[in-house]
Amino acid sequence: MSYKVSEQGNISTVFLAGEIDMDVADKAKGIILPLVESGKEVHINLKDVSYMDSSGISVLIESHQKAEEKNTKVIIKEISKSVLKVIMMAKLEQILNLG
Amino acid sequence: MLITESKDFTVNSESLKEIRSFSRDVFAKRDIPQELKDDLVLAIAEAAQNIVKHAYNGEKTTDKMKVKILFKKDEIEIGFFDTGLPAVPENITHRNLDDIKPGGLGTYFIKEIMDGAVFKKDQKGWVNHLVLTKKI
Numbered sequence: 328m329s330y331k332v333s334e335q336g337n338i339s340t341v342f343l344a345g346e347i348d349m350d351v352a353d354k355a356k357g358i359i360l361p362l363v364e365s366g367k368e369v370h371i372n373l374k375d376v377s378y379m380d381s382s383g384i385s386v387l388i389e390s391h392q393k394a395e396e397k398n399t400k401v402i403i404k405e406i407s408k409s410v411l412k413v414i415m416m417a418k419l420e421q422i423l424n425l426g
Numbered sequence: 427m428l429i430t431e432s433k434d435f436t437v438n439s440e441s442l443k444e445i446r447s448f449s450r451d452v453f454a455k456r457d458i459p460q461e462l463k464d465d466l467v468l469a470i471a472e473a474a475q476n477i478v479k480h481a482y483n484g485e486k487t488t489d490k491m492k493v494k495i496l497f498k499k500d501e502i503e504i505g506f507f508d509t510g511l512p513a514v515p516e517n518i519t520h521r522n523l524d525d526i527k528p529g530g531l532g533t534y535f536i537k538e539i540m541d542g543a544v545f546k547k548d549q550k551g552w553v554n555h556l557v558l559t560k561k562i
Contacts, residue, residue, distance in 0.1 A: 346443065346446070348439070348442050348443070348446075348471065348475070349439045349442060349475050349478065349479070350439035350440055350442055350443065378446070378467075378468075380442075380468060380471055380472060380475065380532070380535075381472060381475070381529075381531035381532040381534075381535055382475070382532075384531055385528035385529055385531070386528075388526060388527065388528045389528045392526075392527075392528075409464060412464075413468070413535075416535060416538055417531055417534070417535075418523050419526075422526055
C-alpha cells in the first residue's frame with residue numbers, strides 16, 4: 328500500500344493505493360486516525376485501491392466512528408468497483424459516508 | 427479430471443499477499459468468471475487471515491500453513507492446513523452486522539462467498555484442516 332495526503336483548509340484527503348489487508352491495516356489507521364483526531368474532515372480516496380479485505384473495512388469503520396466522536400466527518404471518495412463490492416457485502420453503504 | 431494445486435506459506439500477515447498472488451495465478455488458468463475469481467481470492471485470504479489471527483493469536487512463528495485448491499467437475503474445494511491452536515468450530519461465528527464495529531467480518535465474508543465451510547478430522551500431521559467449497 329502506498330499513500331499521499333493533501334490538505335486544503337480543514338479538509339485532509341488521504342489517497343490510498345494498492346492492496347489494503349491485515350498486513351497494512353495498522354499503517355492505514357496510523358495515517359487516517361491522527362487526522363480525524365485533530366478534528367479535521369477527512370476524505371479517503373480509494374480510486375487506486377485494487378483490493379480490500381475485512382481488515383481494511385475495519386479501518387474505514389474505525390475512522391468513521393472516531394469522526395463521529397470528534398464531531399467531524401470521514402467521507403470515502405471515488406471508491407473502486409472491487410472495494411465497493413466489499414463495502415456492500417458488509418452492508419455498510421448506508422453507514423459509511425460514501426461521497 | 428481433478429486438478430490440485432497447493433503451496434505452503436509461513437503463518438504471518440506478510441504471507442497474505444503471496445497467498446492472494448498464488449490463488450490469482452491458479453484461478454487465472456481456469457475458465458470461471460472474473461467476479462467469482464475475485465470473491466474466491468477474498469475468501470481464501472480471509473481464511474488465511476483467520477489462521478494468523480486465531481490459530482496463532484497473531485504471534486510470530488516460523489510454522490507453515492498449506493493452501494490447497496482442488497478443481498472438481500462442478501465444484502472448487504479449497505483446503506487450509508495449519509498446526510496452530512485447535513479450532514473450535516462452534517465458537518467460530520461472525521458478528522451481528524447491525525452491531526457496527528471494527529472486526530468480525532472475515533468469517534461473514536467467507537460465509538457469503540462460499541457454499542460450504544467445514545473442519546475435517548483427516549489432517550495427518552496438521553492440527554486444523556478447514557475445507558471451503560463453492561459450486562461452479
